[in-house]
Amino acid sequence: MKKELEAETLSTDNLIHDATQLVANYPTVALTVDCVIFGFEDNKLKVLLIRSDLEVFKGKWSLLGDVVRATEELDEAAYRVLTERTGMSNVYLDQVRSFSSPDRHPGGRVVTIAYCSLLNTQHHQLQITANELHWHPLTSLSDSDMAFDHKAIIDKCYKWLQKRIQEHPLGFNLLPEKFSLRELQNLYEAILNVELDRRNFRKKFFSMDFLEDTGEFEEDVKHRPGKLYQFNFEKYEKNKRKWIGIDF
Amino acid sequence: MKKELEAETLSTDNLIHDATQLVANYPTVALTVDCVIFGFEDNKLKVLLIRSDLEVFKGKWSLLGDVVRATEELDEAAYRVLTERTGMSNVYLDQVRSFSSPDRHPGGRVVTIAYCSLLNTQHHQLQITANELHWHPLTSLSDSDMAFDHKAIIDKCYKWLQKRIQEHPLGFNLLPEKFSLRELQNLYEAILNVELDRRNFRKKFFSMDFLEDTGEFEEDVKHRPGKLYQFNFEKYEKNKRKWIGIDF
DNA sequence: AAATAAATATGTATTATTTACACATTGATT
DNA sequence: AATCAATGTGTAAATAATACATATTTATTT
Numbered sequence: 169m170k171k172e173l174e175a176e177t178l179s180t181d182n183l184i185h186d187a188t189q190l191v192a193n194y195p196t197v198a199l200t201v202d203c204v205i206f207g208f209e210d211n212k213l214k215v216l217l218i219r220s221d222l223e224v225f226k227g228k229w230s231l232l233g234d235v236v237r238a239t240e241e242l243d244e245a246a247y248r249v250l251t252e253r254t255g256m257s258n259v260y261l262d263q264v265r266s267f268s269s270p271d272r273h274p275g276g277r278v279v280t281i282a283y284c285s286l287l288n289t290q291h292h293q294l295q296i297t298a299n300e301l302h303w304h305p306l307t308s309l310s311d312s313d314m315a316f317d318h319k320a321i322i323d324k325c326y327k328w329l330q331k332r333i334q335e336h337p338l339g340f341n342l343l344p345e346k347f348s349l350r351e352l353q354n355l356y357e358a359i360l361n362v363e364l365d366r367r368n369f370r371k372k373f374f375s376m377d378f379l380e381d382t383g384e385f386e387e388d389v390k391h392r393p394g395k396l397y398q399f400n401f402e403k404y405e406k407n408k409r410k411w412i413g414i415d416f
Numbered sequence: 417m418k419k420e421l422e423a424e425t426l427s428t429d430n431l432i433h434d435a436t437q438l439v440a441n442y443p444t445v446a447l448t449v450d451c452v453i454f455g456f457e458d459n460k461l462k463v464l465l466i467r468s469d470l471e472v473f474k475g476k477w478s479l480l481g482d483v484v485r486a487t488e489e490l491d492e493a494a495y496r497v498l499t500e501r502t503g504m505s506n507v508y509l510d511q512v513r514s515f516s517s518p519d520r521h522p523g524g525r526v527v528t529i530a531y532c533s534l535l536n537t538q539h540h541q542l543q544i545t546a547n548e549l550h551w552h553p554l555t556s557l558s559d560s561d562m563a564f565d566h567k568a569i570i571d572k573c574y575k576w577l578q579k580r581i582q583e584h585p586l587g588f589n590l591l592p593e594k595f596s597l598r599e600l601q602n603l604y605e606a607i608l609n610v611e612l613d614r615r616n617f618r619k620k621f622f623s624m625d626f627l628e629d630t631g632e633f634e635e636d637v638k639h640r641p642g643k644l645y646q647f648n649f650e651k652y653e654k655n656k657r658k659w660i661g662i663d664f
Numbered sequence: 665a666a667a668t669a670a671a672t673a674t675g676t677a678t679t680a681t682t683t684a685c686a687c688a689t690t691g692a693t694t
Numbered sequence: 695a696a697t698c699a700a701t702g703t704g705t706a707a708a709t710a711a712t713a714c715a716t717a718t719t720t721a722t723t724t
Binding site: 181182183184185186187188189190191192194195196197198199200221222223224226235236237238239240241242243263265266268269270273274275276277278279281331333334335336337356362372373376404408409411412413414415416 | 429430431432433434435436437438439440442443444445446447448469470471472474483484485486487488489490491511513514516517518521522523524525526527529579581582583584585604610620621624652656657659660661662663664
């Protein structure tokens with residue numbers, strides 16, 4: 169096989185002159201993207217799921233995904249899935265990793281690239297209500313509830329998110345533009361599954377110095393309303409710490 | 417296209433019964449893995465490169481990579497490339513991310529998954545000396561020296577490594593099994609491109625409590641020999657910090 | 665209208681960690 | 695034996711994390 173290829177494509181200088189022919193001889197696989205779209209509702213982390221439309225996975229839940237098109241970047245494909253399904257643009261999206269087990273798809277070899285997306289469930293209406301598209305609590309999901317290896321993909325993206333929100337300001341994507349510190353803390357507590365001290369949490373975020381006082385206050389709360397803050401990206405960029413520090 | 421597919425594969429219950437046919441209709445792409453194999457020599461970080469065998473990239477350097485085989489996991493494919501080229505097994509390897517620009521390969525659409533590998537250049541002999549396989553200093557690499565988008569891949573993997581060695585014990589893979597603290601510090605200084613205080617560096621690593629005194633000393637140094645240590649994985653697993661801490 | 669409840673908002677003392685240094689020790693070389 | 699150039703150890707000051715106390719504000723109850 170290798171020998172034949174060389175005979176076809178290599179010339180006397182041992183270089184491959186016909187790159188197109190080279191690639192044409194490569195084996196190919198179907199490539200998809202799957203989006204783990206997280207939302208935050210009722211102080212719980214949720215993930216956007218749909219009923220699988222495959223008979224073998226009848227009744228099981230599935231992530232939102234699609235085949236990657238011929239001239240499409242993977243990031244583009246994932247973003248397309250996201251906007252088509254949620255009707256939102258300007259959404260946080262990041263690639264997490266590939267899932268490539270040869271038997272992960274019952275119909276043949278399909279390699280998928282998992283993406284993690286964060287969005288505010290208040291900011292949009294779901295575009296499609298078909299196929300039971302809905303926000304599913306992360307805690308009530310077992311492996312057997314889900315099609316393909318989608319539970320493993322969710323687990324991986326959740327772990328990725330847990331680590332990521334401690335080091336980067338992504339959590340804000342799950343909140344309204346203006347939020348109280350209590351909401352922010354609830355978010356962190358729900359995702360990291362820990363209890364945090366109110367006062368130290370506050371101190372920590374203020375010291376990072378990217379929260380901007382909007383002058384507004386919470387409404388419709390049955391206690392003293394908290395101040396509303398917004399995330400200031402410029403301030404973050406200016407003050408963000410450069411050095412992580414060796415520690416493991 | 418979507419309509420036809422539905423007509424073929426959907427039955428009255430709106431479920432796809434023939435998964436194989438579904439996948440057979442998916443567009444496919446050629447999928448490769450590319451390994452950014454780092455080594456540490458002369459207190460410099462180096463990367464294992466080869467001359468490109470494509471005429472369009474004549475004279476340019478290329479990463480080690482290969483097409484992913486039909487029933488192969490991506491991790492397997494990357495590990496295969498690694499062992500075939502270096503003759504080493506038990507090598508550190510981790511997936512970094514995909515590169516999927518439609519025109520990244522002159523021969524057509526080829527999506528690649530980049531892997532980062534770390535190995536000790538002393539521990540092995542390069543298997544193949546053909547195609548000028550060699551350790552290239554990371555600093556003396558410009559974009560135009562390299563085939564494909566391989567410079568961008570290296571940059572990404574280098575950044576990934578810089579972050580990663582601050583949070584996980586991977587650096588040891590670049591050193592001999594037994595190493596001095598000075599060697600370890602040189603490694604960190606080279607990769608992170610900073611100067612670190614000898615005494616604080618020492619204190620930090622001892623406090624993490626996974627370095628084991630071998631009782632041996634450096635040899636062939638023209639000054640007081642330093643103690644040689646080895647990394648103890650069990651100790652690391654037992655003591656590793658669970659909580660990162662919110663900070664960005 | 666006053667008292668109460670439940671949250672927000674702020675402060676402070678303690679502890680742990682990081683940083684910036686000083687000095688002693690060892691082995692090879694002169 | 696003196697010198698050099700490293701390794702190896704220690705310590706005080708600055709900074710950051712933690713634990714906890716108290717005041718303030720608004721809605722609700724009496």
